Amino acid sequence: MGAKYSYLPPFLLNSYMSIIKVENLVKKFGNLTAVNDISFEVEEGTIFGFLGPNGAGKTTTINILCTLLAPTSGRASIFGFDCTKQSSEVRKAIGIVFQDMTLDKDLTAYENLVFHAYLYDVKKSEREPRIKDALNFVDLYDRRNDLVKKFSGGMKRRLEVARGLIHRPKVLFLDEPTLGLDPQTRANLWDFIVDLPRKHKVTIFMTTHYMEEAEVCSKIAIIDNGKIIIVGTPDELKKTIGGDVIYIKTSDNKRAKLEIEKLFQVNVFEQDSELFLTSLKGDACIPEIIRALGDSVLSVRLQRPTLNDVFLKMTGKEIRVEEVSSGDTIKEEVRSYRRKFDRG
Amino acid sequence: MIEVNAIYVLVAREFKKFIREKSRLISTIARPLIWLFLVGGGMSRLVSPGMGLMGGVTYIQFIFPGILGMTILFSAIFSSISIIWDKEFGLMKEILVAPVSRFSIVLGKALSGTIVSVIQAVIILCLFPLLGLKLGVLAIIETIIICTLLSFCIASLGIVIATFYESFESFSVIMNFIVMPMFFLSGAMYPVKMLPDILKVLTRLNPFTYGIDALKHAIFRDGGVFDFSIVTDIGVLLVTSIVFVLIAGTMFERKK
Known part of the structure; x- marks a missing residue:
């Protein structure tokens, strides 16, 4: 791949190719190692999938990349900015759709987007047109003046994606974007997500524990117990079978x-x-x-072969529903750790 | 670094929600009314104005500054600890990943709490003629200014408290161990001078006491009994506000 961009000067070469760089990242919560020495790179304009069961360390990695958590060791950078030391630059460059809903239910769809535009200091003349575009893009323009609490799960998720794009981020993080949605809504949401890199010139970093959904990714990293087991295109991964x-x-x-x-x-x-x-x-x-x-x-x-077969071969286990409980234990562990941290 | 747009939108959001939730407005105004007329009305039979400790005003008049303070205390603390709510139900994450300095977030939240508290305090203040109080324009303006200062101080304290808690289960702990003692150890319901020494010390450590005292200065002018000078009161409110904002900003900046 180096040859493809060889006409670019070296300093651009680096930033052009890998928009996200993660090197030897470790995150410990007390005794629990949520992320255990992972490294990977994400190329600009692609959809990168982080695949693994609940509790594998996906959300922790996203939180470090989004500047919400500081790593125990190692480094992560986005667009050349260090996620720990240059958090302000990183924050400007990214948009996030979290696993849990982060809309204000008591505000309208339109007001939620206005809130976001102000937070990200979008220019006054740009606010209106961008919000209108975003609402049209997710087919919610007609519902713009409805309170978010009246929205269905799928509508809320679409609105969150629209919100994440208002400030024109370079990277959009989607943490389990289809969690809790019915199959049809999930399919619709995917149709819409695969169009994002082209329509909005954005790189997508997404996590999921639905194997079949990872098929749309340009590249996939399979993560289990905080470690990356394999990285490759869906086809490459399947060939390992x-x-x-x-x-x-x-x-x-x-x-x-x-x-x-x-x-x-x-x-x-x-x-x-x-x-x-x-x-x-x-x-x-x-x-x-x-x-x-x-x-x-x-x-x-x-x-x-399906990605499920790949996961089975690589980890010796299937992603099962029971995995959810192990995810919950980790969440609980992280919470109690934070509580301790907060008080100490 | 201070982002004016972010602060503006945080305050605008709170204001909009406040206007929309009529029930919240009604319930926050109901509490001071109950205290003023039911507790105050009952107690004024026991406490005679001639006791001298209250400076010759009736009991219901005496607690009026305290009830204004109570309105502010409850609404400002509630508004700030909604941060805990936001943490649990999401919106706080959206705010924290935005390119906005933590101090702007703290200022935005503190000002949000201030604006809704002052609105409620002003509504209660309008009751003064019913209590037989005579307030001039200057007294009203001074009272509103002090309400604003006190609201900001309490709202920033609320943010400091909120940074210590991760979930909303801690709510009753905050109510019982912070808010209620702050209210009763402030001279809102009885003159500080008649308290036992140990409690007197505690009232002096409570920033809310100075807010109540400042409100007494503004409302009773020369006809009241005060614990501190107005300069001390305002000085304490300003200094503690700054300290709370600094602590809250630092706590927010810390990454886990």
Whole structure:
């Protein structure tokens, strides 16, 4: 990738490519290590996904990047500004949609956005048009004068995204943006999120524990127990599984097994009177298999690896609903630590 | 560094919500009314104006500055500890990640508390003719100025308190161990001079006492009994306000 931007002077090269840089970041709450020596970079204009179960350290990392928490060690920078030492510059460069709702329910949608515009010192002449644009973008312009407490979960989340964009941030953080939303609303929200980098020239850093949602990311980091296990594009991650799995049923499995092994030079296994093999390009293999076996083929199906499989392979466990409870314990732990800190 | 826009919008938000929530306005005005007429009305039968400790005014007149102070104490503290509420229910995060200095946030919140408290105090102040008090224009203006100072002082104290708590469960602790003692150890309901020595010391450590005393100066002019000079009162209010704002700003700046 270095070659692609080689016409840029070195000082720009750096800032142009990686808008977020995290090096050896550690965050401890008392005895609990929430983030354990993680490093990664996020390229400008991409959607970066932080994937992992609840309590893995995703929100803690976001809070450090957003200048709300100071790391125990290591450093994080956004747009070249240090998240600890230059928090004011970092704050101007970022927008955030938190996991918990942070709108004022007793104000209207419009008033919430005005509040934000003033906080971020948006120029007077710019306030009106930007708020109007943002409300139109999330289809809430007609509801602008309604109190937020009358909004549905999906509307609130959309309004928060709109709010996060008012000050034209370079990076937009989305912490579990679809949490608690129904499937249809989730799908709508995703359609809208994938358009953001192009429409608003913004880099997206998002966390989720829904594996299927991470598919939209340009790059994914899988995090578990405070450590990053693997980073890559969704396809790269899936390739670690060894590719697609093709299942074939034929009238003569013995002959078919020999034919296919000769054809692709791979091992073919049999289970429940079904043959299966793994292949990096499963879809391209199917026509060849059918051509070779002819009429004896009864059925063929292709199973693509999911990010869930990747997570399973990397951590030895699935992201399950029970994980939520472990997340809650961490939250509780962090809270009691903060209480102690506040008093001491 | 002070961001005027941010301070303005914090105050505007509080004001807008205050205007909208009629029930909040009614309930905050109901409390002082109950104290003034039910407690004051009952107690004035026990306490005769001739006792000298109160400077010849009736009991209900004597507690009027205290009731003004009470209105301010409750509404300013409530407004500030809404920060705890905001922490738990989110909006505080939105404010904290904004490129706004922590001192601007503290000033914005303190001024929010001030404006709503002063509005309520002024409403209560309008009752003075019913109590047989005669206040000139100058006395009214002075009273409002002192109300403003006292409101700012209490609101900043409220922010300091709020920075110590993470959840709203601590609310009753704050009420019982901070707000009520502050009110009763202030000379609002009885002259400080008749308190036992140990309590007298505590009243002197309570900034609220000086606010009540200043209100007595403004309302009773030469006809009252005061514990301190007006200069001392205003001096203490100003100094403690600055100290509270500095403490609150520093506490907010600290990252966990």
